[in-house]
Structure formats: C-alpha cells, structure tokens
Amino acid sequence: MLKKVSSLLIAGALTATSAQASLLYKVSGNDMAEPSYLFGTIHMICADNFKVHADTTDAFKQSERLIMELDMADPAVMQSMQMQLLDPKGRKVSDHITESQYTLLDNYLTSATGNGLAVFDGMRPFILSSIVMTAQMDCAQQMSYEGHFTQQAMMQDKPVDGLETAEFQFGVFDQIPYEEQVQWLMDSIEDETKAKAELAKMTELYLAEDMQGLYQMIADTDAYAHYTALLLDNRNRNWQTQLDNDLQAAGSEFIAVGAGHLGGNAGIIKLLQELGYTVEAVSTEAK
Template identity: 60%
Template sequence: MLKKLSVLAAASVLSLSVVGTAQASLLYKITGKNMEEPSYLFGTIHLICQSDFTMHDKTRAAFEESDRLILELDMDDPALMQSMQAKIMHPEGLRLSSHLNDAEKALLDEFFKNNMGVGLATFDSMRPFVVSGMLMTAQLGCTQQMSFEGYFTQQAMMQQKPVEGLETIDFQFGVFEQIPHDEQVQWLVDALEDEAAAKAELQRMISLYKAEDMDGLYNMFAEMEEYAAYKELILDQRNYNWQQTLDEELQAEGSEFIAVGAGHLGGKAGMIELLRERGYTVEPVPTAGQ
C-alpha cells in the first residue's frame, strides 16, 4: 500500500525513493578539486519519531567542522512558514472530493475527523501532497516527531552558521503540480484502504534508514512502478539543478554541511555520482553502530 503513496508522500515528507546500491552510510566526505578543506553531504529523512531520531557523533562532528549549512530550503528564513501556509490550498480550487466516490469520501472524512478533529469539508481544497504529509505523520504512530532539517537549522542558529537553500517553496510546490491531481488523490485513498499494510511498510522504510541500509532501501523502492513514472521529475532534475549551486559553494572559501533527502544521494543521477562527475572525491563516512 505504501507503494501507491511513496512517490507523493515519501518524496514530500521523507524523500526516500531509490537511493542506489553499494552505499554504506548516510554521511559522505567531499574533497578534491582544489578544495582547501572538506565538506560533507548527509542524507536526511524529513520526519521521524523522536524515539527513532539519532545523531551520531561523526555526523555531529562533521556539522560542527563546517562553516555553512545547505538544505533543500532555507529553513531559517522567517518568511518560509508564511509562504508555505499561503500555498497549502490548490491554486485552481480543485477539490479532493471531486475524484472520490461516496465510500472513498467517507474514508477520507473519517481520517480527518479522527486525526484533525474536523471532516473532509475543511480540507477538501487542500493540495493532495500536503494531505499526504498529514497522513504519513499520522501513520508514524507517535505523538512526538523530529526533523533532521529542523535539528540542523536549530544547531546552525545556535552556532551562528549561515543557512542556505537549494530551491524555493514556489519551486517545490510547482514540482507536485506537474503530477495529475486525480492521481495524487487516488494515492491517498489507496494508503487509507489498507492502513495496517501502509504503516508496516513505513516502519520498514524507517528501520532501513536507521540502519543506513542503502541496498535494503534500494530493493524496497526499485519495484515501484509509480517511482519510475516520476523519478526524473521528483529527483533527477532537481539533482541536476542543484549541482551548479553546490559547485560554486564548494569552491568558495569555507566548508559546507549539505543535508538533503536521502533519496537524492544515490543512483546515476544522484548527488554522489554527480559530484564525482564534477571532479570531487566523495567517500562514505560510516556512522551506524557507533
């Protein structure tokens, strides 16, 4: 069941699509190409239960050694949350219910009432991928969640490190606007129809992430037909867009700690390979089992 939701929600909330094989870590050291000091690349999971959140010593040390934090979005921008709030409703007024039969409407209505205290009508004009984030948060099954991006941003502010973003909210929302509205709504329904299976697969994915099992994550997601349909849109093209910015940053004075969704790291169009193609040495820094 998570297969149906993965492209939409996992990409927007967890960013854990195919990460590639033969990678042994979530943390990578970047050197070479006349860099005066190393920088680091870290694969995140955007939301995880607080009880599952771990910050390994080597990751913490790499962050503290770095001069700047680079995320997908500039999380210390005071206007970021306001911008996000302004975009949660579909700009064309499309409704979730327009693609649902009576039974599906009842199913989604029940979810909203059980988790948000109000029914479908309140959320009917919301963008489907935003609702997907709400659904995945509920299916985590914990009251306290953590975000690696939030943690790193807080640490950067405490240590007075600059925070930069690789793209804007407008761009990220625009990515999901390219996926048909009715298809996104159907993924929501599919994830609710067998909630137990969806929760089990979500927990499996999180367990693989915690173990830094890149091969396991690859095998889990490689079978998804939906992934193949939207991989270039959600991952590959964004990775290519980021390379010019990162190349300039890495060649500038000082060092960077780059934290992006783990789904962006591996594969032929992943961050690791693209950095290597630009002449950098990218080496895994094993942290699991510390």
C-alpha cells in the same frame, strides 16, 4: 522528503556508489581548500528513532554553512509554504472521490486530527497525504532532521541556504495529475496495512543507514517510475551545478538533503563524483 508522498522523488535504476552504508559523507578533492560534508535526512521520524551520531555532530561543527533543500531558517520561506497549502486552481478533493471514499477519508482525518475533510478539502492532495502519513507513523512525537540542523545552525551562528524555493517544490507536484495524487491519498487509507508496512520498512532501512536499499525499495514501486525525471533526476542535476559552485567557494559546507537523493545513477554522490570530487562514507558511532 522521505514521507510516503516524498518517496515519489526516489525512483530509477540502482547503481551502488558506496560499498559502506552511511548517512554521512565527506566531500573533498577537486582543489577544495577544506572538506565539506553531505548528510542524508529523513524528513520526519518518530522521536524514539531520532539519533544524531557524534561524527555528524563534529562534521556540523566543523562546517561554516548549512545547505538544505529549503532554507528553513528564513521566515519568508515558511510563510510561502503556508500560503501554498491550498490548491492553486481551487479544486477540492471531495469532488474527485466517491461518497464511500469521502466517508472513509472524513472519518480518518477526524480521528487523526480532530477535524474532518471539510477543513482540509481545498488543500493540495499531497499535503493531505503527508497528514495521513504522519498519523500512520503511530508515535506521539515526530522529529525532523531539517528542523534539528536549522536550530543548530542558528545556535552556532551559521548561515543557511536553500537549493530550491518553496514555490518550485510545490510547482513540481502541480505537474502530476490531480486525480492521480488523490488516488495515492486514498490508496494509503484503503490499504492502511500496506502503507504502514512501507513506512516501517523505510524507517528500518534509514536507521540501518542503507541508502542503496532505501533507493531500491522505492525504485521497485511501479506507480512512481513515470515521474523519475520530474521528481528526482532533474532536481538532482540542478543541485549538481549549485553544489559545485558552493563547494568551490571559500569555507566548508554541511549539505543535508533527503536520503533518497544520495543513491543511484542520478544521485548526488555519483553526480559529485562525476565532477571530480571524492565522496567517502564516514562511519558513525552513537554519541
């Protein structure tokens, strides 16, 4: 996830894994019968900045299966996500903020969505952070790479698999103190100029296909470093085992996960290399 809240998943020490900036990588070797591909996504981006390069399109067509963080083609997964928007303990954001903060958040949500805090009060704080982040993108239409690849997979009759369940992903955030998540939410509104600048920089790095620069930007954010193992390292290592099994199976995979998961010591690129795979950046040209 490369939302403001999802940037929590990208923290830790930086170790370059590829000298060439790229979103697309070919995975080969280790007795694989045919190569697979690894692509770094950004979970939401303004439509004007949404691009799929010719090499990515070709790699997707050559692959026989799509693997993402969640199986977005499964209606049960989407239903599960909808069912988990509310805080499981029945907590309300309004009980953890001051009166002036309530007014600020209520006005912000009303301006952005047409509904005040009363409509969203029982939701998990990171869901509200996602709503705020979408508004701060300052564009009329957003696009999702996960949505794009899911649609393409369905059109091309490719099976789709998920590395995690929706329950697991929501459960990860349940391990972060509720009050801290509320504070992150309020910080993004109280210092909106800073929040928008961070979003703009993140998008700039993504469009430059600078995975390491993106990783470093988030790694420098002190507030998130405490949750590196919970939100990034442990998940990547779980994926390492799953992806090894997938890559050793027959057929070619197109693996699309948040770009922040690719770089660093515990990034997917390095973890696959540790297993003996060759992971090579693929230069991309606009189609």
